[in-house]
Amino acid sequence: DAGITQSPRHKVTETGTPVTLRCHQTENHRYMYWYRQDPGHGLRLIHYSYGVKDTDKGEVSDGYSVSRSKTEDFLLTLESATSSQTSVYFCAIGIIRTDTQYFGPGTRLTVL
Amino acid sequence: GENVEQHPSTLSVQEGDSAVIKCTYSDSASNYFPWYKQELGKRPQLIIDIRSNVGEKKDQRIAVTLNKTAKHFSLHITETQPEDSAVYFCAASASQGGSEKLVFGKGTKLTVNP
Numbered sequence: 749d750a751g752i753t754q755s756p757r758h759k760v761t762e763t764g765t766p767v768t769l770r771c772h773q774t775e776n777h778r779y780m781y782w783y784r785q786d787p788g789h790g791l792r793l794i795h796y797s798y799g800v801k802d803t804d805k806g807e808v809s810d811g812y813s814v815s816r817s818k819t820e821d822f823l824l825t826l827e828s829a830t831s832s833q834t835s836v837y838f839c840a841i842g843i844i845r846t847d848t849q850y851f852g853p854g855t856r857l858t859v860l
Numbered sequence: 861g862e863n864v865e866q867h868p869s870t871l872s873v874q875e876g877d878s879a880v881i882k883c884t885y886s887d888s889a890s891n892y893f894p895w896y897k898q899e900l901g902k903r904p905q906l907i908i909d910i911r912s913n914v915g916e917k918k919d920q921r922i923a924v925t926l927n928k929t930a931k932h933f934s935l936h937i938t939e940t941q942p943e944d945s946a947v948y949f950c951a952a953s954a955s956q957g958g959s960e961k962l963v964f965g966k967g968t969k970l971t972v973n974p
Binding site (some may be wrong): 792 | 861866892894903904909949952953962963964966967969
């Protein structure tokens with residue numbers, strides 16, 4: 749499982765509240781990614797990081813921000829959650845040598 | 861940017877038959893093509909990948925083929941078993957020496973009937 753954990757694994761929140769999801773890795777990988785998965789859309793990239801304090805936007809970044817102050821942690825924040833952000837969120841790490849990505853267990857977020 | 865189309869969206873086969881899932885991509889600079897398998901409620905798991913300097917790759921009952929000219933690649937599963945039932949995703953990326961962004965297809969739900 750490439751030493752990736754996500755927390756929380758499940759969360760129910762209300763519209764307008766801030767939410768932060770955490771991705772933690774134990775193997776010192778430089779690249780980390782946040783995806784969301786919705787029925788009929790597959791996996792879509794929200795933000796990614798190529799090092800501490802180095803982040804960039806993905807395909808569906810509106811309404812999300814990220815931070816990476818330590819190599820092992822990549823945080824995804826919904827500043828003001830909306831019902832359209834109800835989804836399953838997956839974190840992934842990237843292996844530079846091989847270009848492969850490995851996913852964390854996911855966080856199921858429900859915004860009421 | 862890159863766009864990946866995946867077909868079919870659902871596929872039902874009898875146990876022991878072969879299954880083929882096809883993907884097309886738009887960016888000719890893409891050079892890395894992984895396939896992921898996702899069981900219900902689980903994370904996507906990498907099952908096989910191929911790079912643009914290789915036309916075919918096999919791993920036991922699964923194989924991937926790549927046609928760079930036509931910009932499409934396919935996953936082939938032979939002698940299917942009920943445990944192959946899952947959603948399969950293809951992806952493409954243009955690696956430039958780092959771990960680049962993957963663009964995923966929308967997935968194929970494979971059902972293997974006993």
